Each structure stands twice: as structure tokens, then as C-alpha cells.
Amino acid sequence: xxxxxxxxxxxxxxxxxxxxxxxxxxxxxxxxxxxxxxxxxxxxxxxxxxxxxxxxxxxxxxxxxxxxxxxxxxxxxxxxxxxxxxxxxxxxxxxxxxxxxxxxxxxxx
Amino acid sequence: xxxxxxxxxxxxxxxxxxxxxxxxxxxxxxxxxxxxxxxxxxxxxxxxxxxxxxxxxxxxxxxxxxxxxxxxxxxxxxxxxxxxxxxxxxxxxxxxxxxxxxxxxxxxxxxxxx
Numbered sequence: 004x005x006x007x008x009x010x011x012x013x014x015x016x017x018x019x020x021x022x023x024x025x026x027x028x029x030x031x032x033x034x035x036x037x038x039x040x041x042x043x044x045x046x047x048x049x050x051x052x053x054x055x056x057x058x059x060x061x062x063x064x065x066x067x068x069x070x071x072x073x074x075x076x077x078x079x080x081x082x083x084x085x086x087x088x089x090x091x092x093x094x095x096x097x098x099x100x101x102x103x104x105x106x107x108x109x110x111x112x
Numbered sequence: 113x114x115x116x117x118x119x120x121x122x123x124x125x126x127x128x129x130x131x132x133x134x135x136x137x138x139x140x141x142x143x144x145x146x147x148x149x150x151x152x153x154x155x156x157x158x159x160x161x162x163x164x165x166x167x168x169x170x171x172x173x174x175x176x177x178x179x180x181x182x183x184x185x186x187x188x189x190x191x192x193x194x195x196x197x198x199x200x201x202x203x204x205x206x207x208x209x210x211x212x213x214x215x216x217x218x219x220x221x222x223x224x225x226x
Contacts, residue, residue, distance in 0.1 A: 011152070034212050045202055045217035046155070053212070090154070094212055102154035 005029045007103035009091050014109045015081055023076045023089050023106045031096020037065050037076045038090040040105065046090055049076070078108075086110045115139070116218035118203050124224045125193050133188040133221045135203030141216070143209055144186040146178060147202040149220075155202060161186060162209055190223075198225045 006028045015021040027035070034053040038046035052058055052067035052074060064077040076089055088105035095101055116137045125131040135144065143162050147155040159168045161180045175197070177189040190197055200220045206213035 007154075036214070043200075043220075043222070045204075045220050046215075047217070048214050051212075051214065088152075098209060098212065100157070100215070102156075104152065104154045107152070 005093075005095060005101050007091055007093060007101055009089075009103045009106045011104070012107045012109065014111060015078075017081055017083060017110055017112050019081050020077065020079050021081060021108065023078070023108065025074045025076070025091035025103060027072050027074075027091070027093045027101070027103075029072075029093050029095045029101055032069060033094035033096065033098060035065075035067055035074050035094070036090075036092040036100070037074075038092065039087050040090055041087045049089075081110050083110050083112070116203060116205055116216055118201075118218035118221050120221060121219060122222050122224070124226060125190075126226050127194065128192045131190050131193055131223070133190075133201050133203075133223070135186045135188070135218055136184050137203075137205045137216075137218075138184070139205055139207075139216060140183065141205035141207050142183075143206045143213070144180060145204040145206075145215065146176075146186070146188045147204065148197075149200045149202055158188070193223070193225045195225050198223055 008026045037049040040046040050065040057066045062079045067074045090105040091103040145160040146158045149155045158172045180186045202220045203218040204215040206215045
């Protein structure tokens with residue numbers, strides 16, 4: 004079967020750095036997305052990785068290791084507005100998008 | 113601004129009473145998707161349209177139907193809502209078939225079944 008694993012919940016402090024991990028077992032791989040979803044709202048696109056390595060976009064960076072079936076989302080200089088769920092989603096060999104259940108990130112002052 | 117719009121944002125219906133949720137887009141994207149998302153769970157794809165080509169997921173109940181009368185609009189019909197159908201329903205679009213194309217989501221419709 005196809006599986007995406009993310010921690011259910013994480014807590015971090017305003018101004019700090021947090022890393023949210025995602026591991027996947029899918030039939031093939033054609034890229035990995037990270038989406039942010041605030042409570043009661045729709046997911047919004049953060050990043051897409053298809054090659055190994057780190058992609059930086061402002062305070063957010065996303066890393067991929069295809070050989071390890073692993074990605075992480077790194078959030079720096081955390082702000083209260085970063086409190087949200089972060090969803091990892093993998094594109095499999097059939098170009099289907101497989102979603103993780105998301106990691107709820109709680110930011111404390 | 114180009115966007116994905118869903119109406120209504122909140123919908124209350126009675127057990128067994130048909131309900132229709134609507135979605136429109138100004139992005140001129142070929143693909144439109146309907147997802148069901150329950151609290152703290154991954155979005156579950158119900159079906160998608162590639163232009164007028166309808167694609168139903170194997171495990172989508174027959175209770176759920178969809179219509180796409182034109183490029184801009186897509187509807188989700190729930191013929192006989194049950195208590196288990198209470199969820200957030202998300203409409204999304206992408207320029208081309210699902211997969212490597214980024215999906216753009218509407219704000220969602222939260223459905224409550226009494």
C-alpha cells in the first residue's frame with residue numbers, strides 16, 4: 004500500500020526553528036508537495052521538490068532525499084501566524100497525489 | 113485576482129436531504145477536483161474532471177455525484193447525506209492533470225448534517 008507518515012502534532016516557540024518530517028512509501032515517485040492549512044481553511048501551496056536537495060524560499064525550506072523516502076519542511080524565525088497544519092503529499096508513478104494527514108504546528112509565545 | 117470560489121462556506125442539511133455544493137474558478141484551469149476532508153485527516157479525493165472527462169475514485173460512494181457544465185463551474189451533489197458525510201468539502205483546480213501540477217484550493221464548504 005501507499006503510505007505517508009508525518010508527526011501528528013509539534014510545538015515550537017515564536018522566533019525559533021522547527022523541522023517537520025515526512026516519510027513516504029509509494030509506488031513510484033514523481034515529486035513531493037508541502038501545503039500549509041490554517042484551521043478551517045483550504046490548503047495553500049508551499050513547495051514542490053522532485054530532485055534531491057534543499058530548496059529555500061524565504062523563511063521556509065524543503066528538503067528531499069529520494070533514496071531514503073524522506074522530506075522535511077524547515078520553518079525559521081517562527082511567527083504566531085505559522086500556527087497551522089502542514090501537509091505532505093507525494094505524486095506516485097500513476098501521477099496520483101497521495102496526501103499525508105498533516106502535522107499540526109502549535110507556536111507558543 | 114484569479115481564484116477558486118466555493119459557495120456556500122457553511123451548509124447545514126438534514127439527514128437524507130439532498131444538497132449541492134458549488135465551485136467556480138477564474139484560473140481557466142483544465143482540471144477540477146473535489147475532496148472531502150474530516151478533522152485532522154488527509155484530504156480524500158472524491159473525483160476529478162479533466163476538461164469534461166469525469167474520473168471517479170474507486171472508493172467514492174454512489175451517494176456522491178458531480179457535474180461540470182462548463183470550464184468555470186463544478187458541482188458536488190450529495191443525494192442522501194448521512195451523519196458520516198459531515199466534513200469540509202474542498203474544491204481545487206490545476207492547469208493540467210493531477211500529479212506534478214500545483215493544485216489551487218477554494219476556501220471550502222463545511223457541511224453539517226443534522
